[in-house]
Amino acid sequence: MITREGWIRFGVVAALVAAFEAACRFGFIPRTVVIAPTEMVVSLWRLIESGEYNDDILSTLRNVLASSLLAVGLGFMTGVLIHALPRLRAAIEPLLASYYAIPTFMFYPVFIVVFGVGDRAIIAIAVLLSIVAMITSTLTGLDRIPRVLRKTARIYRMNLPARALLIDLPAAAPYLFTGIKLSFAYAFIGVIASEFILSGAGIGYSIAYTYNNFNNRNMYGLMLLVILVATIANTALDMIDRRLQTRLRR
Amino acid sequence: MAFAPAGNASSPPPGEGVVHARLTGVSRFFDLPSGAKLHALGPIDLDIKRGEFFGVVGPSGCGKSTLLDVLAGLISPTDGEVWFEDKRVTDVPDGVGVVFQEDAAFPWLTVRDNVAFGLRRAGFDAAETKRRVDYAVGFMGLNDFAGTYPAQLSGGMRQRVCIARTLVLQPRLILLDEPFGALDQQTRLLMGDELLRLWRETNATVLLITHALDEAAMLSDRVGVMSARPGTFIDFVETKWPRERDSRIVSDPRFGGITARLWEKLRVESLKIMGTQAGHK
Ligand SMILES: Nc1ncnc2c1ncn2[C@@H]1O[C@H](COP(=O)(O)OP(=O)(O)O)[C@@H](O)[C@H]1O
Ligand SMILES: [Mg+2]
Numbered sequence: 426m427i428t429r430e431g432w433i434r435f436g437v438v439a440a441l442v443a444a445f446e447a448a449c450r451f452g453f454i455p456r457t458v459v460i461a462p463t464e465m466v467v468s469l470w471r472l473i474e475s476g477e478y479n480d481d482i483l484s485t486l487r488n489v490l491a492s493s494l495l496a497v498g499l500g501f502m503t504g505v506l507i508h509a510l511p512r513l514r515a516a517i518e519p520l521l522a523s524y525y526a527i528p529t530f531m532f533y534p535v536f537i538v539v540f541g542v543g544d545r546a547i548i549a550i551a552v553l554l555s556i557v558a559m560i561t562s563t564l565t566g567l568d569r570i571p572r573v574l575r576k577t578a579r580i581y582r583m584n585l586p587a588r589a590l591l592i593d594l595p596a597a598a599p600y601l602f603t604g605i606k607l608s609f610a611y612a613f614i615g616v617i618a619s620e621f622i623l624s625g626a627g628i629g630y631s632i633a634y635t636y637n638n639f640n641n642r643n644m645y646g647l648m649l650l651v652i653l654v655a656t657i658a659n660t661a662l663d664m665i666d667r668r669l670q671t672r673l674r675r
Numbered sequence: 676m677a678f679a680p681a682g683n684a685s686s687p688p689p690g691e692g693v694v695h696a697r698l699t700g701v702s703r704f705f706d707l708p709s710g711a712k713l714h715a716l717g718p719i720d721l722d723i724k725r726g727e728f729f730g731v732v733g734p735s736g737c738g739k740s741t742l743l744d745v746l747a748g749l750i751s752p753t754d755g756e757v758w759f760e761d762k763r764v765t766d767v768p769d770g771v772g773v774v775f776q777e778d779a780a781f782p783w784l785t786v787r788d789n790v791a792f793g794l795r796r797a798g799f800d801a802a803e804t805k806r807r808v809d810y811a812v813g814f815m816g817l818n819d820f821a822g823t824y825p826a827q828l829s830g831g832m833r834q835r836v837c838i839a840r841t842l843v844l845q846p847r848l849i850l851l852d853e854p855f856g857a858l859d860q861q862t863r864l865l866m867g868d869e870l871l872r873l874w875r876e877t878n879a880t881v882l883l884i885t886h887a888l889d890e891a892a893m894l895s896d897r898v899g900v901m902s903a904r905p906g907t908f909i910d911f912v913e914t915k916w917p918r919e920r921d922s923r924i925v926s927d928p929r930f931g932g933i934t935a936r937l938w939e940k941l942r943v944e945s946l947k948i949m950g951t952q953a954g955h956k
Pocket of ligand 1: 706707715734735736739740741742904
């Protein structure tokens, strides 16, 4: 079901794309700068059909997946650990809060030195970029478990593993899922951006490569691909998120 | 069909005078963040007899919920001892069921799965679980909502889910903390009747905390009136109602007298609280 706001949002985007298309077609925007949206679609279609970039696309998706999984897994475990140590938490919480004020990305030379040019450096940067979102969400989720549910678990004489699995985890789930959503978004940004500078493969690398070779057509096709993948993934995660939130709202 | 196993309902009424739960010299202090200690409860000496329906009334903040937590083994008393079925209570004992003051329904489970939760954990087989859940869900008027999640229910209905979830396990000691607070007056009376029926059928011992004096007077065999914090019992009122009773006893001539006596004691304690609050301003 699409809401009224959903239709308006769709209308606004459609109108902008149409205006953009017209501006390109009537020559207000030179072709050497940007190609028309319809041409981007055609270009994307062709480059998928030709299979020319298949390896790059797969490499990027693989790295995004690996980074998100690592960030979610490690972030969750770190969050649980920090939550269990209130002293440590009080000390490092301000650091976590201001973490995203630092452009983590600038440390890329360090990662090249440690991991060399390639997937491992890319994944390391993407994890570094996304893990803190998961840590923060885990902390929030564990904080928000109502005390009365913990008491209820004790009335059912549940031991710690049972409580963690059957009470704490589902109670914190909506917040954890927000963390997963954010981690994925940050990992995607981290991977694409890293590929520009420290890789010989991937969508980010290919965009930089086509740019340097004045291949506007393929460049915009690839950009469209990035937008589509990001939008589809985010919409899907959003839908699950909203469902969790309405069901678990107390 | 009922909560109780067949035959139990016709067994003789529970032994008079046998102590089921006992508190001796129980006090509870809380450490405040400021470093000060808050005297929340006690000292309390209390015997609750097996099969007794014991009501507790007291001004808000006097320590009623703390009393429940101590009795359920959820928190330990700072001083004194708690006993249940001849065993010292150090953790939550087997056979105790609690309906908390706050909404404790699991939002990620449907009404049906909420009610079945304890049964599944206790290892009941599917058939017995289904039988008891069906009965409890019907009993609590939740039939149309069995597949619904708590978020879609009103506060009163969620509380009924929690009551059903506790009662299906047939606890021998049932502790209820203002369980009908979110219900309207009619539903409250009917739920009271159901609780009485259940209490008779299962021979359970009940401790019911309530802020409604008429509810305490109507349901209880004995009502304990608590003082302002730190809560201690300042009066016990024996109602001497027959075991077979329901909400219609509100028209009994003695009902008004009992309620009046409860209020007389409670009024003084409530005024004390109003006084201290005014004094702080
Ligand atoms: N965990 C706690 N820490 C500090 N103070 C508490 C805690 N639990 C209860 N109290 C205090 O103890 C007093 C009694 O609380 P409670 O038992 O909930 O009262 P009642 O249920 O009668 O309203 C209140 O003043 C309350 O603020
Ligand atoms: Mg209370």
